[in-house]
Amino acid sequence: MSDKIVAHIEANQKKYVDRLAEAVGIPSVSGDASYRHHVFEMADWLANEFTKVGAQVTKRPLGKQEIQGETIDLPPALLGQIGNDPAKKTILVYGHFDVQPALKSDGWDSEPFKLVHDEATGRLYGRGSTDDKGPILGWLHVLEAHKELGLDLPVNLKFVFEGMEESGSEGLEELVVSEKNGFLAGVDAVCISDNYWLGTTKPCITHGLRGCAYFYLTVSGPARDLHSGVFGGVVHEPMTDLISIMSRLVTPEGKILIPGINEQVAPLTDAEREVYNVMDFSLEDINSATGSKTTISDDKVSMLMSRMRYPSLSLHGIEGAFAEPGAKTVIPAKVTGKFSIRMVPDMDGQKVIDAVKAYVEDEFKKLGSRNTIEFKHDSPGLPWVADPNVSAQAYQHWNYEAAFRATEKVYGVRPDLTREGGSIPITLTFADTLNCNVLLLPMGRSDDGAHSTNEKIDLSNYIKGTQLLGTYLYEVASA
Amino acid sequence: MSDKIVAHIEANQKKYVDRLAEAVGIPSVSGDASYRHHVFEMADWLANEFTKVGAQVTKRPLGKQEIQGETIDLPPALLGQIGNDPAKKTILVYGHFDVQPALKSDGWDSEPFKLVHDEATGRLYGRGSTDDKGPILGWLHVLEAHKELGLDLPVNLKFVFEGMEESGSEGLEELVVSEKNGFLAGVDAVCISDNYWLGTTKPCITHGLRGCAYFYLTVSGPARDLHSGVFGGVVHEPMTDLISIMSRLVTPEGKILIPGINEQVAPLTDAEREVYNVMDFSLEDINSATGSKTTISDDKVSMLMSRMRYPSLSLHGIEGAFAEPGAKTVIPAKVTGKFSIRMVPDMDGQKVIDAVKAYVEDEFKKLGSRNTIEFKHDSPGLPWVADPNVSAQAYQHWNYEAAFRATEKVYGVRPDLTREGGSIPITLTFADTLNCNVLLLPMGRSDDGAHSTNEKIDLSNYIKGTQLLGTYLYEVASA
Missing domain, CATH: 3.30.70.360 (Alpha-Beta Plaits)
Incomplete structure (x- = not known):
């Protein structure tokens, strides 16, 4: 990515924070029928923002849902596209604009749906800041930067944003399957930014999830x-x-x-064990994330394997x-x-x-x-691994190589290749249905408190994470 | 008790049912701050009713309480007295006018705070019908019958009715202790109607409670x-x-x-075992009360001992x-x-x-x-027994003898002498503080569903139970 775009993103920090405040201000809780209209409101807001930066956006209804004894409309999925050049690769981006419930009385230090920028720590507090509104806005700002600088994207970009991720992604799998040869035709690889660094200092790329x-x-x-x-x-x-x-x-x-x-x-191989050995992760990371000293083991590899494999x-x-x-x-x-x-x-x-x-x-x-x-x-969400036979240095798909190089450029460090303990069932659906490579490229840190009280994203992760998403697209293009 | 009073009670059934409907209609739930005003309303209603039939009634404030983060007033206890003749015995009666929470959505077939008289079964459904508004109204109606017939009571009667029994009887023990030589001076024995028959057909008198x-x-x-x-x-x-x-x-x-x-x-004696042996109780009673076949044992004595001792x-x-x-x-x-x-x-x-x-x-x-x-x-409620060395036929205190004779006269059967599995901590307070004999004289049946959905009292228990309370006073007087 050109220095010009990097600098542009750097220069627009305040606008990006204000926009995150707008997004966090819409309490798009998918798990509570009485909040459902806010999920629709959030879909409208995003559709409008992405349209302004040049994407063609469709709101796709997903049918109805039984919740708390009521039958109500599912929020629409947003399908978007920018660019359609056969000479370019096509990257599919996924994110979700719904959030977990949050009440100040749960133990938040501030109103969960009012973004608070703590200038001293550089943290942006608010429900959805890191999960997953920050990353979605990252993509938005990459597009906006290109538009404002009069530049074309280096790839064709498609996106699927859903409003039911925190509530079982109802309706999404059917949509992906039905659009396999429609809207989703021609996707070369998938990039999902909906997880977190392993610790708080070193970026990572994620190639597996537990089911x-x-x-x-x-x-x-x-x-x-x-x-x-x-x-x-x-x-x-x-x-x-x-x-x-x-x-x-x-x-x-x-x-x-x-x-x-x-x-x-699956049995553990020596090569796999080596992956955990080199990861940037410490007991302090996990103790800081839990706010306690309650790990079952204090051994790094043992903790990582318990979480990942x-x-x-x-x-x-x-x-x-x-x-x-x-x-x-x-x-x-x-x-x-x-x-x-x-x-x-x-x-x-x-x-x-x-x-x-x-x-x-x-x-x-x-x-x-x-x-x-x-x-x-419930119907089980299966585990996903992009390649189970990885070693720390040897994941060779161009999609992963692009993510590695982009991370090195933005953060000056080769990222860890991790697996996540959590589950994003749609990942496996993308991989299997579209039969293409999927990677997770996280924006936030392990201590962001997704699903918890005082959820935050660090301003530096929000801004550098945006640069990372942009740079990744350029590395994909040159791969 | 004279046949005239018995007949009067018989003749006033409809009025008694209407009055129970009024009492049930006040949702005097003590465990929920938002219902507290209804407990006060219930105290006012009762004070007024008892005053009308000749009792001197005092509403005694009991201080404040922390509940659900609020500090609110405890409902008053009602202290009442009718008669002060040194030639007569003085009986203290206890009851409570608060109830357990109830919502139709808990599984009730009708609105819990609207009395439903099922004419086919003779059952009166409503929260508090048996626990403990029905029995309190029983005492009221005994007094009313005497007033309407121009008769004096055969004893001096005092009563303590509280509005916090379902919420730990807060403030009551202190009141009893402080009034030992005041309002409660001169009490010869205590009668509490706040429990149930062992089964559904035979009355009982209760001389013990678990803590x-x-x-x-x-x-x-x-x-x-x-x-x-x-x-x-x-x-x-x-x-x-x-x-x-x-x-x-x-x-x-x-x-x-x-x-x-x-x-x-305490070890089991042969005499005590015999008490259980003769009790009118069957597996069917308990299965009907639980609506299931989930007893640990099917043996009568074993079941009774599990519950009582x-x-x-x-x-x-x-x-x-x-x-x-x-x-x-x-x-x-x-x-x-x-x-x-x-x-x-x-x-x-x-x-x-x-x-x-x-x-x-x-x-x-x-x-x-x-x-x-x-x-x-929590501070433990201790078990109570009026006399641990009882046998089925040999409980000789005049208070118990009066209750036995009264039951025989009204129901034509010698009642079982039982212990209850439940707890009424104030029983022990009365026994220890006033240093006098206490008995429990239940009005309702085992399947009344106190604390449960579809709480009811049978009309026959309500009416005959009222006759029983009145007759008991006469038997006390002649003891």
């Missing part, structure tokens, strides 16, 4: 909630049964106790039991325990589901309870 | 909720630790696993974890597990607390987690 399978165990017995004075000791209590089963899923050290899960994990099981909560503050002595009649398993290669969705179901039902039988258990699961 | 100790286990670690993709497998998760500890408290068969609890239970431990829920419908993949940063232990003679409150604390902290250490656990408890 996620979500489970619901419902134990029921009595027809109604019971008085624990009258019935305590007399009946099998659903909570006692459920807690017993939930305690058999995973140890406090994170070991999954369900037979047939760990057996599916081994499955994990988290217990999220119980529906139907007493969850409010204070004391209540009722015996709940029906309780649903919820947990998820992060999946890695070579785990198979159906095999995982079968193993969990068999184990849970067996263990429940052992309880000898007269209550009943019901097992449910 | 209740309530515990809070808070496991915390990360400074904020964490993304389970990024941190799952890497950190010690508070939920995993908490569920593991909660699973070690009690078995699905109801066996308490905390050392030092079961050891405190052995401790039990119930897991109520988890605060801070995901409790709503749907899927959420967060790792909660801080979770509080809540459970209670029903206490029986000879369990000691402090010994129970010490045993739970020691066990929980020991077990937590075994986990090897880097999270921390915090142990809290």
Whole structure:
């Protein structure tokens, strides 16, 4: 990318911050029906902004959704395109403009939907600042810089921005599949900026994601909630049964106790181990991100492998039991325990589901309870790796090479090649459906607090990240 | 009691039902600050009704309370008196005019605060119908009958009605202690109608209650909720630790696993076993009450002893974890597990607390987690028995004899002498502070669904129960 564009981006920082404030100011929470109109508002705002910088933008309806007992419209996906030169490569960019819920009372230091620029630390606080409005605006500003400088893009750019990523990306997979030979025809590679550096100082490029399978165990017995004075000791209590089963899923050290899960994990090679060894990551990074000293291991490689290449099981909560503050002595009649398993290669969705179901039902039988258990699961999000046989220095696809070179140019350092512990199911859909290379090129840092309170993006990441996205397009063009 | 009074009560059924509808129509939920004004409204309504039938009623303020972050006034206790004849015995009556929360959406078939008289079954449905507005109105109607028939009561009657029973009876114990030599001076015995028959056909008199100790286990670690993709497998998760500890408290068969609890239970004598043997109670009663077949044992004596004379431990829920419908993949940063232990003679409150604390902290250490656990408890409600050495036929205090004879006259059957699994802590306060005999004389049936959905009282229990309360006063007078 020319120094002129780099300088232009540098010079427009204030405008970019103001625009991020506008975007953060629209509380586009996808998981709450009462906020849905804001997700539509956000789609309109983005469509307008991208149109102004020269993109052809279509708002694509995705149908309807059942949420909180209501049937409401899904927010549209934005399909955009700029450039159509057969001599150029075509890059597809993905992002999402919906956000996680946030209330000041959750523990935020400021209003979550009002961007706060802390000049002392250079941080921009606000829901969506890093996940994923900042990165989307990065692409916008790359286009704007070209328009304002009167320059053509070095590639043809297409984008798909969705408004349901935080709520299961409803409708998106169908759209991608249906547009395979339509809008998405001719895509040479995909670039997604919706994850984070491994630490807080060194950029990375991400070539893998864990998948996620979500489970619901419902134990029921009595027809109604019971008085624990009258019935305590007399009946099998659903909570006692459920807690017993939930305690058999995973140890406090994170070991999954369900037979047939760990057996599916791809064996570790020496080459792969070396990848973790060289990564820029420290115990301090993770302690700073969690605000605690609660890692299971203090060993760097062990921590990285737990996050990137081994499955994990988290217990999220119980529906139907007493969850409010204070004391209540009722015996709940029906309780649903919820947990998820992060999946890695070579785990198979159906095999995982079968193993969990068999184990849970067996263990429940052992309880000898007269209550009943019901097992449910969501459709599992599978793990994704662009190439499982990577080593630190040897990922050779031109898409990755372009990202490496761009990062070196902008940050002066060769990025780590990482895998992410989280899940972005659409990544796998892009890879499989479009049959092309996909990479994740993060803008923010590990301590940005996506999904948490006081979400932020550092101004330097926001600005250099924008330069990175632009530079990446030039490196793709020359690859 | 004269046939005239019995007939008068019989003749006024419709008025009594209408009055119960009025009382149920005031949603006097004590556990929710936004309903507090209705508890005051209920106190006013009752004070007015009892004044109209000749009682001298005082509304006694009980100070303030912290609830849901607000400081609000506690509802007053109603202190009432009718008659002051030194030649007569003085009976103290207790009841409560607050109720448990109820929403139609909890699963009620009708609006909980609108009394529904199902003529086909003779049932009166509504929150508070049996717990405890029906019994309070029973006393009201005994007084009204005497006034309308121009008769004097056979005893001096005092009453204490509170509006915080469902929320820990805040302020009441202090009131009883402070009025020991004041308003409560001269009380010869106490009668409480705030529990239920053992089954659905045979009346009972209750001479014991289990106590209740309530515990809070808070496991915390990360400074904020964490993304389970990024941190799952890497950190010690508070939920995993908490569920593991909660699973070690009690078995699905109801066996308490905390050392030092079961050891405190008074040994069973042959005489006591015989009490359970003769009680009118069946598996069908309990299955009908729970709407299920989920008893741990099908043996009558075993079920009765589990409810009346052995401790039990119930897991109520988890605060801070995901409790709503749907899927959420967060790792909660801080979770509080809540459970209670029903206490029986000879369990000691402090010994129970010490045993739970020691066990929980020991077990937590075994986990090897880097999270921390915090142990809290409420002030325990102790168990009460009017006489632990009872046999079915040999409870000889005149207060109990009067209740036996009254029940035989009204129902034509000698009642069972039972203990209750639930807790009414003020019972023990009355017994110890006033140093006099206390009995529980229930009006409703085991399947009334107090604290549950579709709470009801049978019209026959409401009317015959009123006759019972009146007859009891006459039997006391002639004892």
